[in-house]
Amino acid sequence: MSRSVxxxxxxxxxxxxxGDRVIEIAAIELFNDLPTGAQFYALLDPERDIPSDSTRVHGITNAHVEGKPKFVDVADEMLKFFGDSPLVAHNAPFDFGFISAELERVGRKPLDKARMVDTLVLAKQRFPGMPNSLDALCRRFDIDLSARTTHNALLDCKLLADVYVELTGGRQRGLVLEAEESLAFAQYSAPATRTPRLIQPAPEQLAAHDKFIDKLKEPVWRRE
Known part of the structure; x- marks a missing residue:
């Protein structure tokens, strides 16, 4: 199976x-482009003030991040969750740029851009000339947006996972995989051999059969 994050x-x-910093990171694990339920999440102290303009976008204030861990405190856990899997994001160069800058600040290598999967690029290829923001794609695919009153990294991940399934045909692949696994289970759980069972007709059944054969012209059952 193919893992991605x-x-x-x-x-x-x-x-x-x-000087701008990351204040929230969320990630979810995908297998064959379908969410597994495993996730990583961190709300961070950015070591600087959060401008009011940014707060209007994501709803996170200085009070929310007071006492929270710094990026250096969660870097190892985040990198372990990322592993060496492809990394999926919407407008991925933005998120790659910020995570790479944070990694370099703590003496780590930046993210390898060869791992980048940009859902914005996928959406533009499928819907050229149309709005392809996360909100627009959710509306196009009839994905519930009622909880998205502000930008929230974990909620956005969950919404984007649903969008990604639609963009890649992952739901159909998941159904095929489910069918294949069910078939494999049935094959492996079935008995390897069957014991033959002797069926012995009752005397009246044999008599009825002979009576029926007597009515046939040159029946094969009577040939020597």
Whole structure:
């Protein structure tokens, strides 16, 4: 089976190279593009103020992150969850840029861009010239957006996972996989051999059969 990790970040702004920092990271595990339920989540102290303009986007204030771990405190756990799997994100260069900047600040290697899977690129290929924001894609695929009052990394991951399933045909592949696994289970759980069972007709059944044969012209049962 093929493992990948879908992730999202919330930040203090748009420029990781000029001082903006990650304040929230969420990631969920996918197998064959379907969520397994395993997830990673961290709300972080960005070691700087969160501008009010950013708070209006994601709803996270300075009070929310007071006393929370710093990126250096969760880096190992995050990298362990990421493993060496492909990394899926919407507008992935943004999230890759921020995570890589945070990694470099703590003396780690940046994320390998060869691992990047950008759902925005996939959406533009499928729906050229159309709005392809996460909200627009959720509406297009009839995915419930009622809980998304602000940008929230974990909620956005869950919504994006549903979008990704639709973009890649993952739901259909999941059904095929389920059918194959059910068939395999049936084959392996069936008895390897069957014991023959002798069926002995009753005397009246044999007499009825002979009477029926007598009515046939040159029946094969009477040939020598």
């Amino acid at each position: 879908l992730f999202d970040t919330e930040t203090t702004g748009f420029e990781p190279l000029t």
